[in-house]
Amino acid sequence: MRTEKGSLIVISGPSGVGKSTVIAKAMEGLDNMVFSISATTRRPRPGEQDGVHYYFVTGEKFDSMIKNGELLEHAEYVGNHYGTPKAPIMENLERGVSVILDIEVQGAGQVKRSMPDSVSVFILPPSFKELEKRLRGRNQDSEEKIKGRLQTARQECGHAGEYDYIIVNDDVETAADELRSIIIAAGCMTKNRINTASDIFLEM
């Protein structure tokens, strides 16, 4: 059987919604799946490693990546630049590996326009009260920063309707199972099973 192309899964959700946990749990036990690593000009948070969580680059390097067309999308977010290196995504999809892209709303829109076959997922909090509780619970931001994040969250969540799928992260196991299901279903879409189906017919 010939290999099918991988799927590009674009995921957005407000800060504090638990996106990383949901994605990590959904990816457990999924084969042929990689996480796209973004380039960013923001400074690493404690524990974040270059080349693992992000490619941490300078503003100058980021500008040259834009200029050379090396980014699938790029956006500014809370004063920092984020971008998605194009080449590793294309190589993975071509050899049948699916790619998860965790990006904010602006970037997701750019990706959907340039790659309409991508599958987009928005993760909503069960309520904004709960989101506020989670943001405070991680003891990471000042009061002012939390207020800013909440305001951004409301704006971002207003774009949920533009995505193919919506997941509500009330219970993390359910949310992860839903994301995993969306990823598996993407691989079963008829357009992604054309090689397989025609090989079955050729064997007749």
Added chain:
Amino acid sequence: MRTEKGSLIVISGPSGVGKSTVIAKAMEGLDNMVFSISATTRRPRPGEQDGVHYYFVTGEKFDSMIKNGELLEHAEYVGNHYGTPKAPIMENLERGVSVILDIEVQGAGQVKRSMPDSVSVFILPPSFKELEKRLRGRNQDSEEKIKGRLQTARQECGHAGEYDYIIVNDDVETAADELRSIIIAAGCMTKNRINTASDIFLEM
């Protein structure tokens, strides 16, 4: 939170592909899910119960159901009539229960046209050689009947490309997991999460 509508999942696949087993396994552990019971004029096979596997009806009764608009689709298959009672499906979808419809290719096409939001899935055998082996293995049909089923199978499988999703039943656990994923993903489609999403916003 308000309830979302259920999804209508339309499943086809040739005789002997293992559809019933895949569906039964996929439905394990899925809540809010029922199996649509077809009306048929064919005679019960050993073990089949009226009102459980099918509504076994006479040709006269079947004709009156057509005349009264009580069927969502109906078709003739290997000399027998099959039809899908409309009312129970609509009632289930309305109260948030998803419905699985196991029907042949003609009926699936009718349903997709009258209910374009339904999600359609075709189950293919890994090869026609394997399908032949499975048909012989169940020791149920005469040689002539097996040849007829194989010919019908080839025709039916030619319609796989018209379905939203294709599953290849090579390994039954994988196939069932894929079907379960497609069903869960259907419930996460943005159009099926509108009530939930707007309730989250109204709580702001």
